[in-house]
Amino acid sequence: MLTQNIIVYKFLELYHILEELCSDLNFNILYADDKNILNDKLKNLDNYLVITNNKNLNINRQFVLNQTPISIYKLTEKINIEFLKAQFNNQSEVKVKNYIIDLNSREMLLKKIKLKLTEKEINTIIFLSKSNKPVSVDELQEKVWSYQSDIETHTVETHIYRLRKKILNTFKDNEFIISKKNGYQIK
Template sequence: MSSQNLIIYKFTRLYQILDEIGADLNFNIEFEDRDDALNEKVKNFNNYLIISNKKYSDIPNQFVLDNLPINVFKLIEKINIEFLKLQFNSQSEVKINNYTIDLNSREMLKKNKKLKLTEKEINTITYLSKSGKPVSVGELQEKVWSYQSDIETHTVETHIYRLRKKILNTFDDNDFIISEKNGYQIK
C-alpha cells in the first residue's frame, strides 16, 4: 500500500476518472467534499496532496487543476511531480531542539527569528546534532572539513566560535553548541 495519499476535494468527476484507473497508480485516492471532514482526514496522513479545481487559501499541500481538459497521463505526471516536491520540501527541514534548520535556504529559524548560515555551519550543526555525544575537533576536521586529523589548524575552533556568536546575537542562546572537555556537543 502506498504512503502517498491524493485527496480529491470537491471535484467529483476527477475522482471518478482516477478511481477507475486507481489500481495502476502509485498513490491512494480519497474523495472529500466537506471542510471539516477534510481537516480530519489530513490529520491521519503524513504524506498527502489535495487536488481541487479552484484555489482554497486555507488548504495546505494543494494542487489546483483548473486548466482542463488535460491528458490523463499528463495529469498523473503532474501529480507525481507534486508529490516529489512535497517530499523534497519535507526532507529539507531538520528540527534540533527548539530550532528548525532549513537545508534549502540555509537558515536557522526559531519563532519569528531567522539566521542565515553557511554550508559549513549547516554541516557542523547537523553533524553535531546527529552525534548525540561530544565530538572532538579532530573528528570535525575529518568529517566536516575533510582535513586529515594530524594537520595543525584552528579552523574548527574558529568556525565554532563564530557560529556560537551568531546564534547568541540572533537568538540570545549561549547554550546551543556547548564545549565539553572532549569536544563540542548539541544537547
C-alpha cells in the first residue's frame, strides 16, 4: 500500500495537532506555508491530500477544513474518505495508446475531446489493449460477450465496426483498432 501523505498548508495549529498524534495515525504529516514549497513537496508524492482551512488553491486532492472544532475521530474519518475517493478516481482511469478511458463516466478522452462509450465498448477496448496479439472474433464473443463460440452471430463484428466509426468521427483515428486476418488488435 502506498504511504498516505498529508500536507497541511498554511494551517499551523492543525499541523501541530496531527504531528503530536502521528504515531497513532497511518499518515505521513508534512507542512507547507508557501505555494512554492507546497509544489516542491507535491512533485515527489503520489498519494497525498492537502489540508487547508480555506479553499485558495488549484489542487485536485484538497480537503478544506473550515468547520472547527472537530473531533480527531471525525477528522481521521474525513481524511480516510478523501484518500478512498482519490484511490477510486485513480483506479477508474485506464490509459490505452494516447487515450484515457474513464471507467466512471464511460468516456474516452484525448486532450479536451471526449467520446461517450457503452460498457461493452469499454470492455472491448480494455480486452483488446491487454492482448499483444490479434484477438479472434470467437475469443471476443466468449470473453467480452459471454457467448458460446459455436453460435453463429455477427455481434462482435457489428460492435467493432460501430466503435471504430465512433472513434474515427470523434478523434479522426482510423488506426485505433486494427483489423487483422486473424482478429482485431490495438497496438
